[in-house]
Amino acid sequence: SYKLTQPPSVSVSPGQTARITCSGDTLSKQFTFWYQQKPGQAPVMVMEKDSERPSGIPERFSGSSSGTEVTLTISGVQAEDEADYYCQSTDNNGTDVLFGGGTKVTVL
Amino acid sequence: QVQLVESGGGVVQPGRSLTVSCVGSGFTFSRYGMHWVRQAPGKGLEWVAVTSHDGSTKFYSDSVRGRFTISRDNFKSSLYLQMNSLRAEDSAVYYCVFGERGGFDVWGQGTMVTVSS
Numbered sequence A: 001s002y003k004l005t006q007p008p009s010v011s012v013s014p015g016q017t018a019r020i021t022c023s024g025d026t027l028s029k030q031f032t033f034w035y036q037q038k039p040g041q042a043p044v045m046v047m048e049k050d051s052e053r054p055s056g057i058p059e060r061f062s063g064s065s066s067g068t069e070v071t072l073t074i075s076g077v078q079a080e081d082e083a084d085y086y087c088q089s090t091d092n093n094g095t096d097v098l099f100g101g102g103t104k105v106t107v108l
Numbered sequence B: 001q002v003q004l005v006e007s008g009g010g011v012v013q014p015g016r017s018l019t020v021s022c023v024g025s026g027f028t029f030s031r032y033g034m035h036w037v038r039q040a041p042g043k044g045l046e047w048v049a050v051t052s053h054d055g056s057t058k059f060y061s062d063s064v065r066g067r068f069t070i071s072r073d074n075f076k077s078s079l080y081l082q083m084n085s086l087r088a089e090d091s092a093v094y095y096c097v098f099g100e101r102g103g104f105d106v107w108g109q110g111t112m113v114t115v116s117s
Helices: none
Strands: A009-012 A018-023 A033-037 A044-047 A061-066 A069-074 A083-090 A097-099 A103-107 B003-007 B010-012 B018-025 B034-039 B045-051 B058-060 B068-073 B078-083 B092-098 B111-115
Touching (some): A069 A083, A097 B034, B003 B092, B018 B034, B045 B068
Parallel strands (some): A009 A103, B010 B111
Antiparallel strands (some): A033 A083, A061 A069, A083 A097, B034 B045, B034 B092, B068 B078, B092 B111
């Protein structure tokens, strides 16, 4: 079955850039979405269709795609960006939804 | 505003059944496919099931296929997940979710299901 792979953790100092990768065979054919989840809260979409920022999401969040890997970039990281981040896509049929295992972003 | 409110979670014994529900408001419920996504304590997100806008098409994850049934009542703007033969590994917060452009931009607050004897 298809799988999406993320690094378990990323650490970054305030003001620096955090890059979170997500890799999977289907990502060259299907769009990827990214979610931010803070403790005790439901996830919030921070990127859609690889690189489109939903309304209300700060400009420091950006997305890119290259082949079977997509990247969520947080430029000028702030303390409030500390959270778990999940990538999401679908299988090649577009029926089954896939989530990455999640990346914990720690702001040092 | 657009809102999803889940209910029906609780503690249930292994092998028993439970149905969780979700009511949507602030949008035209019958226009959208609806999903259930779950999250076990301290773990990541796991997609569970989807139903098309009219309930005619349904897909399930391998981990729940044959045990769980997703359904909807568009007249009541409600989504359901009937869970049979529950296992300890089904313990999770169950979220009702949907989106307009392929992802999930609307999430409920979740309802906790604990499978334990």
